[in-house]
Amino acid sequence: xxxxxxxxxxxxxxxxxxxxxxxxxxxxxxxxxxxxxxxxxxxxxxxxxxxxxxxxxxxxxxxxxxxxxxxxxxxxxxxxxxxxxxxxxxxxxxxxxxxxxxxxxxxxxxxxxxxxxxxxxxxxxxxxxxxxxxxxxxxxxxxxxxxxxxxxxxxxxxxxxxxxxxxxxxxxxxxxxxxxxxxxxxxxxxxxxxxxxxxxxxxxxxxxxxxxxxxxxxxxxxxxxxxxxxxxxxxxxxxxxxxxxxxxxxxxxxxxxxxxxxxxxxxxxxxxxxxxxxxxxxxxxxxxxxxxxxxxxxxxxxxxx
Amino acid sequence: xxxxxxxxxxxxxxxxxxxxxxxxxxxxxxxxxxxxxxxxxxxxxxxxxxxxxxxxxxxxxxxxxxxxxxxxxxxxxxxxxxxxxxxxxxxxxxxxxxxxxxxxxxxxxxxxxxxxxxxxxxxxxxxxxxxxxxxxxxxxxxxxxxxxxxxxxxxxxxxxxxxxxxxxxxxxxxxxxxxxxxxxxxxxxxxxxxxxxxxxxxxxxxxxxxxxxxxxxxxxxxxxxxxxxxxxxxxxxxxxxxxxxxxxxxxxxxxxxxxxxxxxxxxxxxxxxxxxxxxxxxxxxxxxxxxxxxxxxxxxxxxxx
Numbered sequence: 001x002x003x004x005x006x007x008x009x010x011x012x013x014x015x016x017x018x019x020x021x022x023x024x025x026x027x028x029x030x031x032x033x034x035x036x037x038x039x040x041x042x043x044x045x046x047x048x049x050x051x052x053x054x055x056x057x058x059x060x061x062x063x064x065x066x067x068x069x070x071x072x073x074x075x076x077x078x079x080x081x082x083x084x085x086x087x088x089x090x091x092x093x094x095x096x097x098x099x100x101x102x103x104x105x106x107x108x109x110x111x112x113x114x115x116x117x118x119x120x121x122x123x124x125x126x127x128x129x130x131x132x133x134x135x136x137x138x139x140x141x142x143x144x145x146x147x148x149x150x151x152x153x154x155x156x157x158x159x160x161x162x163x164x165x166x167x168x169x170x171x172x173x174x175x176x177x178x179x180x181x182x183x184x185x186x187x188x189x190x191x192x193x194x195x196x197x198x199x200x201x202x203x204x205x206x207x208x209x210x211x212x213x214x215x216x217x218x219x220x221x222x223x224x225x226x227x228x229x230x231x232x233x234x235x236x237x238x239x240x241x242x243x244x245x246x247x248x249x250x251x252x253x254x255x256x257x258x259x260x261x262x263x264x265x266x267x268x269x270x271x272x273x274x275x276x277x278x279x280x281x282x283x284x285x286x287x288x289x290x291x292x293x294x295x296x297x298x299x300x301x302x303x304x305x
Numbered sequence: 306x307x308x309x310x311x312x313x314x315x316x317x318x319x320x321x322x323x324x325x326x327x328x329x330x331x332x333x334x335x336x337x338x339x340x341x342x343x344x345x346x347x348x349x350x351x352x353x354x355x356x357x358x359x360x361x362x363x364x365x366x367x368x369x370x371x372x373x374x375x376x377x378x379x380x381x382x383x384x385x386x387x388x389x390x391x392x393x394x395x396x397x398x399x400x401x402x403x404x405x406x407x408x409x410x411x412x413x414x415x416x417x418x419x420x421x422x423x424x425x426x427x428x429x430x431x432x433x434x435x436x437x438x439x440x441x442x443x444x445x446x447x448x449x450x451x452x453x454x455x456x457x458x459x460x461x462x463x464x465x466x467x468x469x470x471x472x473x474x475x476x477x478x479x480x481x482x483x484x485x486x487x488x489x490x491x492x493x494x495x496x497x498x499x500x501x502x503x504x505x506x507x508x509x510x511x512x513x514x515x516x517x518x519x520x521x522x523x524x525x526x527x528x529x530x531x532x533x534x535x536x537x538x539x540x541x542x543x544x545x546x547x548x549x550x551x552x553x554x555x556x557x558x559x560x561x562x563x564x565x566x567x568x569x570x571x572x573x574x575x576x577x578x579x580x581x582x583x584x585x586x587x588x589x590x591x592x593x594x595x596x597x598x599x600x601x602x603x604x605x606x607x608x609x610x
Contacts (some may be wrong), residue, residue, distance in 0.1 A: 017488075089488030183322075183394030185511075186531040206490075207512035208526050217531075218606040221513050221524035226491040265609045295610070301523045302607035304570045305600070 001141070002067075003247040004114055005033045005240075006046040006133050007123025008103060009057070009071070013083040014232055014278060017090065022230075025279035026057050027082060029123035029146070032233035035283045036240025036270045037121075038064040039291055041248030044117060046070035046133070048108045050077035050101055063284060069111050077102040090231050091205060110136045119247035119254070121239060122166070124148045127158035134165055142246060142254045144168035146239060152179050163195040167255045170201045170239050185210045186217060198255050201242070201264060203235050209264055215257040220264055223272035223298055230278045234271040237283065241270030269295045306446070307372075308552040309419055310338045310545075311351040311438050312428025313408060314362070314376070318388040319537055319583060322395065327535075330584035331362050332387060334428035334451070337538035340588045341545025341575045342426075343369040344596055346553030349422060351375035351438070353413045355382040355406055368589060374416050382407040395536050396510060415441045424552035424559070426544060427471070429453045432463035439470055447551060447559045449473035451544060457483050468500040472560045475506045475544050490515045491522060503560050506547070506569060508540050514569055520562040525569055528577035528603055535583040539576040542588065546575030574600045 007030030015021045030047045037043045044067040049057075051073055061068050080103040083096035107129050118141040122130040130145055137143070143166045151159050152175060159179075163169060169192060171179070176188035189200040189212030199213040206228075208221040245266040246254040253259070269291065276282045312335030320326045335352045342348045349372040354362075356378055366373050385408040388401035412434050423446040427435040435450055442448070448471045456464050457480060464484075468474060474497060476484070481493035494505040494517030504518040511533075513526040550571040551559040558564070574596065581587045 089482070177394070184531060184533060186529050190531065204512065207509065208524070210526075210529050212529075216606075217529045219513070219526035219529040220607075221515075221526045224491050224515050224517075224522050224524040226489060226495065226522075228489060261606070262609055299610035301521075301566070302525075302609060304567055304607055305604035 001118050001247045002042045002044060003037050003119040003121065003243055004044045004046065004070075004117035004137070005030055005037065005121045005123060005243075006108065006130075007033060007125065007236075008080050009047045009049045009053070010080045010082050011052075011054070012081070012232065012279065013096070014230055015085040016230055017086055017088065020229070020278070022278045024054065026060055027232060027279060028080060029236045031057070031060075031280065032236035032274065033121060033123055033240035033243075034061070034066045035064045035280050036237035036274070037244035037247070038066055039270070039286070039288060040241070040244030040266070043067065043244070044070055044114055046108045046110055046114065048072045048074060048102045048105070050079040051075050053079050060280060060284065070108060070114055072108045074102055074105070077105070084232065086231065090228050107133070118142070119243060120144070121243045122146065123236065123239075127151050127155050127162040131158065131162045131165060134162075142167050144170060144239070144243060146170045146235075147175065149175050149178055160195055163192070163197055166197050168199045168201065168260070169197045170203060172203050172235070176200070176202050186212060199257075199260055203238065205231070205234065208268065209238070211261055211264055213257045213260060218261050220261075220268055220302075223268055223294070225272050225275060228275045231275050232279070233274050237274040238267040238271040240267070242267035265298060266295060269298050306423050306552050307347045307349060308342050308424040308426065308548055309349040309351065309375075309422035309442070310335055310342065310426045310428060310548075311413065311435070312338060312430065312541075313385050314352045314354045314358070315385045315387050316357075316359070317386070317537065317584065318401070319535055320390040321535055322391055322393065325534070325583070327583045329359065331359075331365055332537060332584060333385060334541045336362070336365075336585065337541035337579070338426060338428055338545035338548075339366070339371045340369045340585050341542035341579070342549030342552070343371055344575070344591070344593060345546070345549030345571070348372065348549070349375055349419055351413045351415055351419065353377045353379060353407045353410070355384040356380050358384050365585060365589065375413060375419055377413045379407055379410070382410070389537065391536065395533050398536075412438070423447070424548060425449070426548045427451065428541065428544075432456050432460050432467040436463065436467045436470060439467075447472050449475060449544070449548060451475045451540075452480065454480050454483055465500055468497070468502055471502050473504045473506065473565070474502045475508060477540070478507055478509050481505070481507050491517060504562070504565050508543065510536070510539065513573065514543070516566055516569055518562045518565060523566050525566075525573055525607075528573055528599070530577050530580060533580045536580050537584070538579050542579040543572040543576040545572070547572035570603060571600060574603050
């Protein structure tokens with residue numbers, strides 16, 4: 001089934017503790033998510049960019065077979081730009097600059113041809129915008145949202161309204177704590193279930209993730225990666241691998257606990273490739289065979305009995 | 306097979322963020338380890354205490370069927386005492402006091418009857434002491450050591466000498482980084498393998514553990530616990546569950562990668578009970594059936610394919 005994602009396209013500048021640096025590379029939640037999900041199912045994107053968008057980015061979308069009819073390139077405007085610097089063992093990062101540019105304007109329009117989309121992922125955006133997006137897909141099968149600390153601080157009511165409409169929420173550990181005031185990941189996620197979703201995924205970066213679902217609780221480790229080059233986009237490709245799996249397989253109930261858990265494992269494995277190179281470089285080289293082999297390795301590592 | 310552990314017996318005072326407090330409860334690496342391991346195999350302890358050791362502690366050892374012939378109670382001396390306070394979500398703790406007392410004197414003697422022990426765990430102690438202990442068991446099958454940041458700082462050469470003699474090392478993430486200068490858990494543990502052991506276990510508390518073995522690399526999550534009352538002893542009972550499994554099952558090579566990994570899962574499940582109450586309170590109530598049921602649940606949670 002077709003998966004739709006709404007989110008950002010960015011032109012990134014990234015520095016890592018090794019001293020390496022990339023300027024003007026492809027980034028943004030929508031780009032990372034869509035590339036990852038494309039390994040599992042057809043993907044449509046809804047995003048805005050300026051006319052400074054490098055043509056190579058469009059080639060990258062084509063490479064992944066992504067449907068870009070919902071990518072709106074606005075004349076005379078500039079694409080969202082972000083600069084970040086990783087520190088220490090890459091678990092900390094400093095934002096060097098954020099230029100919202102076109103992202104500060106009105107949200108992308110959703111093409112009429114997209115309105116039959118059944119699987120919807122709302123990457124991080126103001127929750128009121130996410131909710132308005134969601135209204136375009138009344139016949140949807142599954143909707144999952146990401147969020148961030150800024151909206152928990154400044155738009156909590158909008159976020160709570162959104163949580164009544166989505167099946168799942170993906171967020172970081174500290175965001176889960178911030179949203180609920182609970183200092184335990186499981187307790188925080190259980191509290192979020194009360195706001196409406198059927199499941200909550202707490203992302204812990206190199207420490208894996210926790211799934212709290214109405215029907216069960218589980219935890220997964222991250223893939224034990226030795227060579228981390230650039231963690232940018234790990235969370236978005238994790239979500240892309242997860243949603244891609246749920247949309248790409250004929251599941252009777254794509255929000256069922258065992259399927260979401262398996263989807264998180266697919267997301268984990270996808271993210272483990274993303275971090276092996278800057279930007280989307282590793283995913284551009286990734287083959288379905290490599291992906292399947294690492295998934296098998298990850299599953300075998302966790303087969304305890 | 307019989308497992309021997311050398312380590313501390315302590316009288317602990319513990320405060321938690323909920324405002325709860327326990328004074329004068331049983332603690333120490335040896336106590337926690339032995340209690341945990343006793344669910345899997347017979348356990349012998351080698352430790353020193355003062356004659357202020359509460360008689361209830363001896364009853365607790367009896368409850369777990371622990372062989373205490375190697376517990377030396379020194380007249381006129383005081384038992385090791387430790388006080389700690391947990392903060393935030395329990396991932397930080399402040400040491401309120403450490404009174405070495407009898408631990409500052411000479412190490413415990415090893416009873417002649419213990420010298421046939423095949424499985425040896427050296428809980429945290431000065432590495433030179435750990436090495437001298439190990440010399441008592443020339444016919445051992447498996448030896449694993451724990452260590453801490455203090456010895457990495459003050460006795461690194463002794464620690465490196467110890468690492469040539471043991472099959473495995475268990476340590477915390479920050480200690481692995483400190484010992485190697487590497488800021489990635491896998492890279493740090495791989496570096497430690499070069500010092501001698503066949504495997505290194507990096508403990509990450511609520512984030513699980515990483516196993517780096519000459520024959521493979523794996524990661525496990527912690528059991529997703531909601532109700533964490535007192536994390537004291539989690540690491541020692543993790544090691545106890547691990548070593549107990551390796552000693553208690555007739556394994557051809559108890560340091561083989563798949564067996565150590567399975568042992569870590571048993572350690573993980575054991576630690577998940579420890580933290581549900583203060584001191585050894587939860588392990589004292591724990592039944593083999595509860596333990597087996599949670600292990601089955603943990604294994605099922607990780608069965609992805």
